[in-house]
Amino acid sequence: MGKKVIVIGSGFSSLSAACYLAKDGYDVSIYEKNSAVGGRASKFTKQGFTFDMGPSWYWMPDIFDKFFGDFGRKTSEFYTLDKLSPAYKIFFSDDIITIGDSMDKICAEFERIEAGSSKELRKFIASAQENYDIAINKVVLRPGLSPLELVTKETILKVDQFFKTISSQVRKKFKNPKLISTLEFPVLFLGAKPSNTPSFYNFMNFADFGLGTWHPRGGMYEIILGMETLAKDLGVTIHTNQTVDKILVRDGNAAGIIANGLEINSDVVLSGADYHHSETLLDQQHRQYTEAYWDKKTFAPSSLLFYIGFDKKLKNVEHHNLFFDTDFEKHAEEIYDDPKWPTNPLFYANFPSVTDKSMAPENCETGFFLVPIATDLEDTSVLREEYLDLILKRFEERTNQQIRKNIIFKESFCVNDFIDRYNSYKGNAYGLANTLTQTAFLRPNLKSKKVKNLFFTGQLTVPGPGVPPALISGKLVSELIANSN
Numbered sequence: 001m002g003k004k005v006i007v008i009g010s011g012f013s014s015l016s017a018a019c020y021l022a023k024d025g026y027d028v029s030i031y032e033k034n035s036a037v038g039g040r041a042s043k044f045t046k047q048g049f050t051f052d053m054g055p056s057w058y059w060m061p062d063i064f065d066k067f068f069g070d071f072g073r074k075t076s077e078f079y080t081l082d083k084l085s086p087a088y089k090i091f092f093s094d095d096i097i098t099i100g101d102s103m104d105k106i107c108a109e110f111e112r113i114e115a116g117s118s119k120e121l122r123k124f125i126a127s128a129q130e131n132y133d134i135a136i137n138k139v140v141l142r143p144g145l146s147p148l149e150l151v152t153k154e155t156i157l158k159v160d161q162f163f164k165t166i167s168s169q170v171r172k173k174f175k176n177p178k179l180i181s182t183l184e185f186p187v188l189f190l191g192a193k194p195s196n197t198p199s200f201y202n203f204m205n206f207a208d209f210g211l212g213t214w215h216p217r218g219g220m221y222e223i224i225l226g227m228e229t230l231a232k233d234l235g236v237t238i239h240t241n242q243t244v245d246k247i248l249v250r251d252g253n254a255a256g257i258i259a260n261g262l263e264i265n266s267d268v269v270l271s272g273a274d275y276h277h278s279e280t281l282l283d284q285q286h287r288q289y290t291e292a293y294w295d296k297k298t299f300a301p302s303s304l305l306f307y308i309g310f311d312k313k314l315k316n317v318e319h320h321n322l323f324f325d326t327d328f329e330k331h332a333e334e335i336y337d338d339p340k341w342p343t344n345p346l347f348y349a350n351f352p353s354v355t356d357k358s359m360a361p362e363n364c365e366t367g368f369f370l371v372p373i374a375t376d377l378e379d380t381s382v383l384r385e386e387y388l389d390l391i392l393k394r395f396e397e398r399t400n401q402q403i404r405k406n407i408i409f410k411e412s413f414c415v416n417d418f419i420d421r422y423n424s425y426k427g428n429a430y431g432l433a434n435t436l437t438q439t440a441f442l443r444p445n446l447k448s449k450k451v452k453n454l455f456f457t458g459q460l461t462v463p464g465p466g467v468p469p470a471l472i473s474g475k476l477v478s479e480l481i482a483n484s485n
Contacts, residue, residue, distance in 0.1 A: 002026045003267040011039025013457040014272030015227040016474025022234035031242040043221035048361040049309040058214040059207045063468035078226025079216040087213035088320035091398045114176040128206035167194040193332045247281040254454035268453045275460035277423035300430035301372040308367040309408040316399040321349040339374035347371045376426035379415040431459030446477045
């Protein structure tokens with residue numbers, strides 16, 4: 001066998017890295033704190049209802065295809081994809097925008113809202129597609145070691161887009177506030193305000209309108225199960241219920257871990273756990289970043305989540321639903337500028353059983369509700385109930401139906417749970433925001449500057465938050481390890 005690599009955590013980035021390393025001949029073992037693999041992409045089942053506890057949007061199908069393709073496999077060998085039609089609905093206070101499964105349908109909807117807007121939309125998405133090609137094929141495939149990685153003949157021509165914002169670009173072309181919110185929504189996946197996100201990141205709009213929204217039958221956890229199967233096929237050993245207490249360093253080299261009180265030696269240590277937490281597993285002199293460094297960073301939001309089983313099919317909803325019936329900008333300010341529990345939050349509601357009958361018992365509905373909130377907030381059962389009541393009341397008003405009396409059970413997940421279950425810094429849900437000063441080489445490094453053969457992967461490093469970037473992060477760090485050994 002080749003050199004021994006220990007991987008801490010089993011989320012998308014860890015599983016990705018483990019697969020690539022095993023393919024390259026390394027002896028790879030994963031140590032996962034929880035009882036099942038997946039990290040934040042875990043699954044919750046109760047009374048015949050299935051919930052994805054974390055990621056619920058399948059965007060950028062090409063990235064998943066490339067991942068499995070690197071091993072001579074296809075996504076279809078592990079799970080079945082359905083393209084959602086429509087992709088999602090956006091509920092405003094006085095209207096509903098439906099995002100269809102093609103540009104023609106989306107353009108027709110834009111025209112309904114604002115005459116002449118479809119022409120601008122097609123130009124906007126064409127620009128977004130150019131940026132997508134550059135981002136996916138050039139920028140994100142670089143390990144964030146040097147600012148020169150951002151300098152290519154393609155990015156030089158787009159340099160102004162790193163200093164303008166998504167918000168300014170959208171508002172220059174569109175006047176209707178509903179269309180502006182619709183076009184600014186995808187960058188929320190990047191974890192920052194549209195007014196702080198470089199306009200180059202409009203490639204997320206192409207991921208949305210150009211590539212469409214998909215659903216793996218059985219839920220997003222089917223991807224994790226597919227990656228787990230692939231990893232085991234490649235010879236990766238997976239240990240669950242293993243709490244890592246310490247990363248061992250000898251003579252300046254990562255030498256293994258202590259898990260559940262036992263010392264386990266290795267030649268390389270790779271942590272896909274929360275980056276800040278991973279560094280607390282090191283003695284102080286081996287840490288790269290201070291507490292002050294982390295405290296100054298702009299983090300993507302945390303979330304208040306509810307998993308609810310309903311005893312009936314719901315009306316007037318799609319698989320994905322966004323409730324933008326309140327002030328978008330005020331909610332963003334209450335996340336980033338003046339962190340507090342939001343006054344009147346936007347929220348997201350996901351009903352996978354609308355398109356996938358396997359996700360709920362017959363004539364029932366699986367409901368997943370998400371409220372974006374600031375990190376590091378006070379988290380109490382009283383506050384959770386208060387916000388559940390608030391969003392369900394608005395949901396009933398916007399969809400013209402009563403649902404609270406149809407709740408069989410409900411479970412919640414919030415800041416305290418992110419910290420407890422995932423060792424998440426300040427309870428963040430999505431990692432570091434993709435602001436200009438936290439892009440590429442300005443993010444925490446994949447490779448430790450202080451300890452040889454110690455590496456990191458995941459949403460706090462490059463390329464950034466989201467499932468497709470996590471797959472890429474795993475590939476990037478595996479290449480760094482191979483090149484260092």
